[in-house]
Amino acid sequence: MTLNHELVGKRFGPGTRTWTADDAIVYALGVGAGHDPLDELALTTENTAGVAQRAFPTFATVLGVRDLVPPLGDYDGATLVHAEQSVELFAPLPVAGSAEVFRTVTGMYDKGKGALVVTESEGVDPATGDVLWRCGSSMYIRGEGGFGGASAPSGTWARPDGEPDHVVRFSTRPEQALLYRLCGDRNPLHSDPAFAARGGFAAPILHGLCTYGFAGRALVRSLCDGDPTRFGAMSARFSAVVLPGDELVVRVWADAPGEARFQVVRGDGTVVLDRGRFRTRERSTRCP
Known part of the structure; x- marks a missing residue:
């Protein structure tokens, strides 16, 4: 089984992605919005008096x-796990819309027992050519290392001294992964016990991007006064699995104005999202 190293540096696209207001609501519910309904009606309803719908x-x-x-x-899909994720918005995300999507494989790195595959994607407004968002993803594929490639570059991050400035607790639901998969990620690692066992897990695990969305909600609540249009950029490393039903505790340390570092831990104290960074944006006057 080998990776296709010829993909590195190649940009693919555009592919067209269209989404509806219902898709935005399903995503918000998939990452736990609505647990405190009065706080997140803008994310989970489209017809509440005096409340304009927002996409998270x-x-x-x-x-x-x-x-x-x-x-x-050529590799076993059960050996692939999400390693890192970043997202940057250049304008508030429209509730419904269309974008041209481009994706580049920026690197394949040798981690010894596995390989790290890094990609970057952009969503572009087809009418204006403006970049709406940019996402970076790293995937770790167990058993695909040892090909003699370069090691992945490492950034600097340290947990701040002292207690966090904000702590937000969420409870995931036992069916959280089954709900989140309606957003489009039908990887059986998150639903099929036999497939999860092939990957070395005792049970289907929660999508890493679902945990990521929970963290985003905590950051918007803590640092943006609950206003999703003030979200600027967010990045984190996935460091341990979450099972549907686990408690998540988001710890946030404020840095310079508009910037913060964060971690997410399970209820038992295990760090599941590490090396987190977040940046706010100025309050937007544009209606998404």
Whole structure:
């Protein structure tokens, strides 16, 4: 089994991605919005008096075109896990709309026992040519290392001293993964016990991007006064699995104005999202 290293540096697209207001609501429910209904009616309803519907910013992470990049190689899909994710918005995400999506394979790195595949995608407004969002993803594929490639570059991040400035607790639901998969990620690792066992897991695990969305909600609540249009950029590393039903605790440390670092831990204290960074944007006057 080998990876297709000839893909590195190639840009694919455009592929067209269209979404509806219902898609935005399904995503918000998939990442737990509505648990405190009065706080998130803008994300979960379209007909509440005096409340304009909003798309939650991390919805951009699922708006790529899945078949845009050719197969990365010949490997067992059960050995692939999400390693890192970033998302940056250049304008509030429209509740419904269309975008041209481009995706580039920026690197394949040798991690010894596995390989790290890094991609970057952009969503472009087809009418104006403006970039709406940019996402970066890293995937770790167990057993595909040892090909003699370069090691992945490592950034600097340290957990701040002292107690966090904000702590937000969420409870995921036992059926959380089954709900989140309606956003388009039908990987059986999150629903099929036999497939999960092939990957070395005792049960289907929660999508990493679902946990990521929960963290985004905590950051918007803590640092943006609940206004999703003030979301600027977010990045984090997936460091441990979450099972549907687990409690998530988001710890946020404010840095410079408009910037913060964060971690997400399970209820038992295990760090599941690490090396988190978040940046706000100025309050927007544009109606998405």
